[in-house]
Amino acid sequence: MKHFEKPGADVADRVPPGQHLAKGFPVLTYGETPKVDKADWQLTISGLAAPKTFTWDDLMALPQSHFTADFHCVTTWSKLDVNWTGVKVSDLLAAIEVDPKASHVMEHCYGGYTTNLSMEDFAREENFFAHTLYGEPLPPEHGGPLRLVVPHLYAWKSAKWLNGLEFLDEMKLGFWERNGYHHRGEPWAEERYSLR
Numbered sequence: 001m002k003h004f005e006k007p008g009a010d011v012a013d014r015v016p017p018g019q020h021l022a023k024g025f026p027v028l029t030y031g032e033t034p035k036v037d038k039a040d041w042q043l044t045i046s047g048l049a050a051p052k053t054f055t056w057d058d059l060m061a062l063p064q065s066h067f068t069a070d071f072h073c074v075t076t077w078s079k080l081d082v083n084w085t086g087v088k089v090s091d092l093l094a095a096i097e098v099d100p101k102a103s104h105v106m107e108h109c110y111g112g113y114t115t116n117l118s119m120e121d122f123a124r125e126e127n128f129f130a131h132t133l134y135g136e137p138l139p140p141e142h143g144g145p146l147r148l149v150v151p152h153l154y155a156w157k158s159a160k161w162l163n164g165l166e167f168l169d170e171m172k173l174g175f176w177e178r179n180g181y182h183h184r185g186e187p188w189a190e191e192r193y194s195l196r
Ligand SMILES: Nc1nc2c(c(=O)[nH]1)N[C@H]1C(S)=C(S)[C@@H](COP(=O)(O)O)O[C@H]1N2
Pocket: 025, 026, 027, 028, 029, 030, 031, 072, 073, 074, 109, 110, 111, 113, 141, 142, 143, 155, 156, 157, 158, 159, 160, 161
């Protein structure tokens, strides 16, 4: 069985060092897959921001956009040109009030997973919240109802089953970052693991 392809010359310059192209779209989850109904789903804004809770209808009332983005898992598989629909991070940021003192954000998830970002890495124009994958509702195993996608960092930063954004004035570490992964995770610099 051959699960990975060597990148062809046309895409080789889009595959970061040490990565291979995956066939299909692998699922990478630590623990159980939470099952969350859209009717019960909420996204809570907390920490250094005006507290706010988004329901599914609130989320769908924000501008909706289509995205094509590459996806790089630190376990060495990549998938190019994944096709998503959802809400730009910048469009959600325009709908909330973040304290200017906020320098970092913690992503919180149904099931308890967390992962951290600097504000700079979070607020990038190409980042988005995804509810649709290749035109179909985002399957639970890929993070449905809603996940974040941060294309420029390893995909452990792209939290599935997202249910909270906590704004912070210092870096706190999320689940994998506390367990040896790099604090930032930039694939072109191979920021895979933290040296300690
Ligand atoms: N809540 C949650 N989000 C998560 C994970 C997880 O275990 N739980 N795994 C991360 C990792 S390591 C990767 S590579 C991607 C995988 O996304 P996929 O399963 O849709 O391929 O999700 C990330 N987001």
